[in-house]
Amino acid sequence: MPASSVRLGVDIGGTFTDVVLEHGTAQYSTKVLTTYAAPENAILDGMRQVCAKAGVTPDQITQIIHGTTLATNALIERRGAKTALITTQGFRDVIEMRTESRFEQYDLNLELPEPLLPRQSRFTVAERVSASGEVLIALERAEVETLADRIAEAGYTSVAVGLIHSYLNDAHEQMIRAVLAEKLPDVMVSLSSEVSPQMREYERFNTVCANAYIKPLMKSYLSRLEGRLAEEGALCPIFLMHSGGGIISLESAAEFPVRLVESGPAGGAVFAADIAARYGLDKVLSFDMGGTTAKICLIKNQTPKTSRVFEVARTYRFKKGSGMPISIPVIDMVEIGAGGGSLAHVDALRQIRVGPESAGSEPGPACYGRGGDRPAVTDADLILGKLDPDNFAGGSIQLHADRSATALEETLGAPLEMDAQTAAFGLAEVVDENMANAARVHAVENGEDLADYTMIAFGGAAPLHAARLCEKLGVARMLVPTGAGVGSAIGFLRAPFSFEANRSLYMKLSGFDADAIKGLLSDLTAEATAFVRSCDAQAEILTETKVYMRYTGQGWEIPITLTPAQATAPDAETFLALFEADYAALFGRVVDGMDVEITVWAVNATTPQAQVAPVALAQDAGAAQASGTRVLFDPAMGAAADAQVVDRAAMAVGQTVQGPAVITEDETTIVLPQSRYAMAQPDGTIDIREAG
Numbered sequence: 001m002p003a004s005s006v007r008l009g010v011d012i013g014g015t016f017t018d019v020v021l022e023h024g025t026a027q028y029s030t031k032v033l034t035t036y037a038a039p040e041n042a043i044l045d046g047m048r049q050v051c052a053k054a055g056v057t058p059d060q061i062t063q064i065i066h067g068t069t070l071a072t073n074a075l076i077e078r079r080g081a082k083t084a085l086i087t088t089q090g091f092r093d094v095i096e097m098r099t100e101s102r103f104e105q106y107d108l109n110l111e112l113p114e115p116l117l118p119r120q121s122r123f124t125v126a127e128r129v130s131a132s133g134e135v136l137i138a139l140e141r142a143e144v145e146t147l148a149d150r151i152a153e154a155g156y157t158s159v160a161v162g163l164i165h166s167y168l169n170d171a172h173e174q175m176i177r178a179v180l181a182e183k184l185p186d187v188m189v190s191l192s193s194e195v196s197p198q199m200r201e202y203e204r205f206n207t208v209c210a211n212a213y214i215k216p217l218m219k220s221y222l223s224r225l226e227g228r229l230a231e232e233g234a235l236c237p238i239f240l241m242h243s244g245g246g247i248i249s250l251e252s253a254a255e256f257p258v259r260l261v262e263s264g265p266a267g268g269a270v271f272a273a274d275i276a277a278r279y280g281l282d283k284v285l286s287f288d289m290g291g292t293t294a295k296i297c298l299i300k301n302q303t304p305k306t307s308r309v310f311e312v313a314r315t316y317r318f319k320k321g322s323g324m325p326i327s328i329p330v331i332d333m334v335e336i337g338a339g340g341g342s343l344a345h346v347d348a349l350r351q352i353r354v355g356p357e358s359a360g361s362e363p364g365p366a367c368y369g370r371g372g373d374r375p376a377v378t379d380a381d382l383i384l385g386k387l388d389p390d391n392f393a394g395g396s397i398q399l400h401a402d403r404s405a406t407a408l409e410e411t412l413g414a415p416l417e418m419d420a421q422t423a424a425f426g427l428a429e430v431v432d433e434n435m436a437n438a439a440r441v442h443a444v445e446n447g448e449d450l451a452d453y454t455m456i457a458f459g460g461a462a463p464l465h466a467a468r469l470c471e472k473l474g475v476a477r478m479l480v481p482t483g484a485g486v487g488s489a490i491g492f493l494r495a496p497f498s499f500e501a502n503r504s505l506y507m508k509l510s511g512f513d514a515d516a517i518k519g520l521l522s523d524l525t526a527e528a529t530a531f532v533r534s535c536d537a538q539a540e541i542l543t544e545t546k547v548y549m550r551y552t553g554q555g556w557e558i559p560i561t562l563t564p565a566q567a568t569a570p571d572a573e574t575f576l577a578l579f580e581a582d583y584a585a586l587f588g589r590v591v592d593g594m595d596v597e598i599t600v601w602a603v604n605a606t607t608p609q610a611q612v613a614p615v616a617l618a619q620d621a622g623a624a625q626a627s628g629t630r631v632l633f634d635p636a637m638g639a640a641a642d643a644q645v646v647d648r649a650a651m652a653v654g655q656t657v658q659g660p661a662v663i664t665e666d667e668t669t670i671v672l673p674q675s676r677y678a679m680a681q682p683d684g685t686i687d688i689r690e691a692g
Contacts, residue, residue, distance in 0.1 A: 006061045008050070008234075009492040010043050011264050012068040014360050015291020015341050016393075016460060018486035019046030021054050021061075022493055028053040029486045031393050031460065031667055036362060039070060040225045044232060059233035065492040067241035067263035069292075070221060071214050075116070075261070075312050075324065080213035081188075084156040085117050086147065086176060087205065088164040089124040095205050103321030113322060116209050121156070123147055125163075125176070131506070133168030144176050148183040158188045160212035162205040167197035167504045188215045195256060196327040198600055199504035203309055203327040210312070210326055211258035218257035222250055239497075239535060241267050244329035245304055246498025246606060249535045261312060262330050264488050265295040269304040269331045271491030272456040275481045277302040277612045278683065285439065285453040286333075287469065288487060289462035291341040292358040296439045297333035298446055298453075305446065306559075307332040308502065308548070308600070329500040329604070334442040338434050340378040340461040341365055344427045346415045352423075354431045366407035367399040375411050377431050377461065379404035380424035385632040385643070386464050386671050388664065395666075421633065421640075429635055432465055436472040447586060450475055458487030463670040467659075467688060468635055471675060478676075482684035485667025497539065498606035499531035508552065508597045512572035520601055521545060521567055528605035539607045548600040549579045551591050557599055558582055567603075615683050621654030624680070632660050634673050641674070651680040658691065 009020040012034055020029040030049040035041040043066075051058055074080050087094070095115040104110050125147065127139035151159060159180060166173045170193035177189045192208035226238060240253035243262035253260055265288060272286035276299055284299040298305050310330045311323030337356025341364065344354045354377065359365050365376035367389070381387050382404045389399035405420040412423035443450045455478040457466035463480050470478050483490050501524040507513065525543055532541050545567040548557035560578045562570075575598070580590045624646050632643035643660040648670070656679045657663060659672030663686060670686055672678055678688045 008064045009489040010066045011489040013290045017042035018489040020489040021050035023054045040228050064238045067267045071260045074214045081158040081216040083158045083213045085122045085160045089126050092122045129165040129169045139172040144179040158212040160208045162192040162208045166193040197503045203325045207327045219254045266331045267488035267491035269297045270495045271487045274494045278615050283453045285455045287457045288459040290459045292339040294338040295335045305332040334438045338431045343374045352430045367404040369400045375407040380427040383424035432468045458484035460485045463668045478688040480686040496607040497535040500604040501527040502602035509572045517570040524603040528603045532605045544604045546602045552595045618654035624651045624655035
């Protein structure tokens with residue numbers, strides 16, 4: 001970016017809205033409480049603050065990149081539009097029947113989550129397309145016109161269209177949209193053949209329903225945001241972070257808002273990948289903990305792991321399969337309800353449980369003094385000495401330790417016969433163990449040993465808990481970058497423009513059709529490239545091709561990456577060799593004598609990542625000067641101790657801090673247990689390692 005550029009990154013979280021402004025090489029940031037009723041108010045407030053810090057005006061901003069949890073929250077809280085689903089006759093109940101999988105196999109009282117759309121909102125048409133794309137039963141226009149009248153009479157404002165095998169032949173879905181546009185011009189329409197053109201109707205129908213459900217809400221919000229920013233003088237282009245770790249235009253985001261569902265966490269993963277590149281780290285555990293959730297992601301070779309299906313709103317102890325599957329490109333991470341605002345209670349077995357319910361920003365944890373009376377993780381952190389009540393969020397929020405103590409004693413202490421500090425210790429240990437378990441499971445599922453990894457911690461709450469997680473996970477090194485408290489917003493400013501186009505075309509290697517593959521990949525490349533061109537007409541565009549392959553009869557695929565040469569000259573033997581190499585690496589063996597099949601083809605178009613300058617590690621420059629001491633409870637010791645308090649901004653390059661200590665800044669606090677020491681690196685990163 002040119003030195004004169006002024007770029008704004010904005011991340012709306014469940015508790016705080018983070019705003020970062022980059023003016024050339026200088027960076028300015030702030031955190032403001034999220035305003036749920038009108039999220040744009042918090043953005044404007046934060047923009048004014050960082051513009052004042054930087055000495056610029058909103059009309060000087062050249063680009064705004066935004067990520068938000070609004071789409072996710074609307075799905076979780078079921079606050080979307082009145083939505084109808086139009087599907088093929090006989091498939092009305094697919095989203096309710098789900099799949100044959102039981103996410104808790106031995107629970108006889110298992111309750112399946114309610115589908116996003118109730119049965120009376122699901123309509124059928126007499127049509128059928130075969131698994132090869134052939135029309136078996138033609139769709140009659142008159143039937144669609146009659147159905148449009150019923151939809152209008154019922155007052156639906158958004159319609160999802162998901163027909164069987166429409167990813168191979170979308171003619172019937174296109175006819176339905178044309179009729180609805182003619183008869184119901186004010187109703188928004190989403191087609192599964194555009195939102196998620198992939199096989200597996202349960203996932204595809206859920207994805208198009210989710211897109212239609214949140215489309216009116218997100219279109220309205222994005223339109224309001226654009227207008228309010230223009231009123232402030234910010235007339236620059238606005239882009240949105242999508243769940244796959246790239247940036248798309250405002251118009252694309254409004255049309256496909258389901259791609260925004262994991263936009264905030266994706267920004268955090270991009271931020272961690274950028275730090276990994278600067279430090280030359282090939283194995284990184286990204287740990288992002290904010291006010292509402294904690295996100296854990298594995299980053300190998302400075303690239304976050306991606307997936308094409310993930311779940312929103314898991315309802316059963318965060319069990320895989322208990323949520324709503326969304327079939328879009330996404331950075332693969334595990335997300336649990338463990339943030340600073342996560343609330344604690346005692347269950348029927350007299351055990352402390354934390355989350356997923358969050359105090360958010362309204363009313364917030366008890367210590368905020370805004371009406372909350374139940375203990376949150378932030379209340380425990382305050383009682384344990386991790387937070388300074390007079391300097392939270394740069395002093396913008398006064399914390400009340402007495403209210404935290406009261407909430408802990410009444411909710412946890414009374415039933416468990418504990419004082420406030422013991423209850424706080426129990427709460428903190430439970431939430432830390434929850435996060436550690438999530439990280440262990442995620443690593444095992446990916447065949448990784450976390451002992452080989454370096455943790456990168458960011459988000460307002462992560463540096464408070466990250467060192468304890470390292471102790472539990474056996475991770476020897478941890479980095480807390482500059483701007484860690486607003487890491488996702490910074491990640492937005494590091495992300496490339498990108499879009500992934502994908503499509504299902506079932507093909508066995510024994511029936512390999514090179515010409516059909518060339519045509520399909522050419523179409524996907526053109527589609528993905530066009531989306532990127534809509535954001536930046538002049539930029540260089542790179543493409544990456546993936547095919548999803550499995551042995552015939554298996555239930556799921558693994559992604560195989562093709563080089564440009566392999567994509568333009570497809571060859572069955574090459575595909576097989578690539579598949580067997582990756583399969584053996586993942587499962588330890590190949591299966592001889594079985595045919596291999598391809599189910600999904602994907603092309604990701606992206607602008608090149610900016611080159612980063614490697615960081616030359618600092619030499620030990622002696623101990624940093626402490627500004628005072630604070631009583632800090634060290635969980636590993638099981639006792640409180642006097643801890644040094646060090647101002648992060650005052651640490652010179654190479655200076656060290658030995659735990660127990662707290663390193664303070666405006667947006668977060670780094671807690672060092674006795675087992676760790678920290679060193680300031682040349683780029684301002686705090687490098688934390690095991691004490692010798």
